[in-house]
Amino acid sequence: MPIDAIRTPEEAFQNLPGFAFQPHYLDDLPGYEGLRIHYLDEGAGPRTYLCLHGQPTWCYLYRRMIPVFAAAGYRVVAPDLLGFGRSDKPLADEIYTFDFHRRMLLRFVERLDGPITLVCQDWGGILGLTLPMEVPQIDRLLVMNTTLATGVPAGEAFEAWRQFVASQPDFPISGLMRRGAPHLTEAEAAAYDAPFPDARYRAGARRFPELVATRPDMEGADTAKAAKAFFQNDWNGKTFVAIGEQDPVLGSQIMEKLARLLGCETPMRVADGGHFLQEWGEEIAERAVAELA
Numbered sequence: 001m002p003i004d005a006i007r008t009p010e011e012a013f014q015n016l017p018g019f020a021f022q023p024h025y026l027d028d029l030p031g032y033e034g035l036r037i038h039y040l041d042e043g044a045g046p047r048t049y050l051c052l053h054g055q056p057t058w059c060y061l062y063r064r065m066i067p068v069f070a071a072a073g074y075r076v077v078a079p080d081l082l083g084f085g086r087s088d089k090p091l092a093d094e095i096y097t098f099d100f101h102r103r104m105l106l107r108f109v110e111r112l113d114g115p116i117t118l119v120c121q122d123w124g125g126i127l128g129l130t131l132p133m134e135v136p137q138i139d140r141l142l143v144m145n146t147t148l149a150t151g152v153p154a155g156e157a158f159e160a161w162r163q164f165v166a167s168q169p170d171f172p173i174s175g176l177m178r179r180g181a182p183h184l185t186e187a188e189a190a191a192y193d194a195p196f197p198d199a200r201y202r203a204g205a206r207r208f209p210e211l212v213a214t215r216p217d218m219e220g221a222d223t224a225k226a227a228k229a230f231f232q233n234d235w236n237g238k239t240f241v242a243i244g245e246q247d248p249v250l251g252s253q254i255m256e257k258l259a260r261l262l263g264c265e266t267p268m269r270v271a272d273g274g275h276f277l278q279e280w281g282e283e284i285a286e287r288a289v290a291e292l293a
Contacts, residue, residue: 002034003095005088008195013086016191018063023086029107037108038086039079043070046114050138051078052105054122054146055208056173058085060191061278065119068285074117079108081123083204085195096207098220102127106134115139117292121146121277122250123208130223132237133230139237141262142288144277145250148228148258149213151221157249162209169206170199181279231261239264240288244273244280 013023027036040059049069051062059078069076080087081101090096105127109116117140120128125146132138147154165171173196174189196202213221241259245252252269259267268287273280 003090004092005035005082005090006200007036007088008086008197008201012194012197016060016194017185017187019060019191021063021066025086026111029104031107032082032104035082035088035090037079037082037088037104039077039108040066042066042076043074045074047117047140048075048077048112048114049117049119049142050109050112050128051076051119052121052124052128053078053081053084054124054126056084056176056205057122057192057276058195060085060194061121061276062119062281064281065278065285068282068289072289074289077112079105080195081204083207089195089201089204091200091203093203093207096204096211098127098211098213098218098223102130102220102223105131109135109137112137117142119288120144122275126212126220126224129231130220130227132235133227140292141237141239141241142284142292143239143241143258143262143264144284145244145247145255145275146258147250147254148224148261149220150224150228151213151216151218154212154214155249158209158212158214161249162212165206165209170202173205177276177279180274180276184279228261231263235263238292240291241267242270242273242277242284242288243267244270244275244277246271246273247275247277250275 021040024041053061058080062078066076083089116138118138119142121144174193177192178189239262241264243255
């Protein structure tokens with residue numbers, strides 16, 4: 001059965017600062033036929049840097065890092081998850097589940113050739129870090145503030161965020177971004193509002209906090225546990241971790257533990273970096289390219 005969805009008007013994305021990339025689209029992913037998915041596709045090379053965003057952002061988040069990866073001789077692909085950015089936005093909240101997003105990413109990765117460096121943060125990691133156990137092409141990781149949601153409580157700060165989103169379904173995303181990255185200009189912060197002209201477009205953004213598996217019976221918990229076991233026992237790739245130390249939810253304590261799991265002994269620390277660490281992305285990208293080469 002077709003999924004009812006809406007599409008953000010193209011004029012919403014005109015003249016965004018620092019974002020001169022050309023859009024690319026596909027609408028024939030198996031299981032998602034008819035839903036248009038947007039992605040950026042920059043640079044060229046035998047290795048692809050696959051950049052996954054989280055909530056409530058979109059691929060605009062990677063505008064500072066994409067040129068660094070491309071200049072180093074890599075192809076850079078940055079999709080918008082369904083419900084975000086230029087991708088179509090199913091209207092019903094219940095459409096958005098952990099498996100709905102994860103299956104889409106697995107189908108999307110099937111379209112990529114050659115080895116892949118996974119670049120992830122927030123839900124880009126909650127979802128993305130469960131992919132390598134099924135996608136041997138992914139043999140490098142660049143991981144920023146994220147986690148594996150294995151069904152354990154996420155702490156008071158996260159529960160406060162979950163309750164806030166539930167109570168404010170049309171919360172101002174630009175204001176959130178400026179609090180998390182104070183150096184953003186007003187125009188840059190406003191670019192994060194662009195995909196969401198009104199509350200109808202926000203089902204995906206509303207849903208993500210309640211989808212985080214904080215109980216063992218929640219969808220995604222077993223998948224995350226399997227991914228954790230994979231990294232403990234079978235991961236042979238290289239990992240670069242960067243930690244935004246000002247993140248109130250996924251800060252140093254959680255990220256240090258994740259870095260050890262992923263085999264990164266000396267993560268990069270960004271003392272003034274917040275949750276949306278890509279907004280400090282140029283230096284992180286340069287360091288990662290050097291260490292993962």
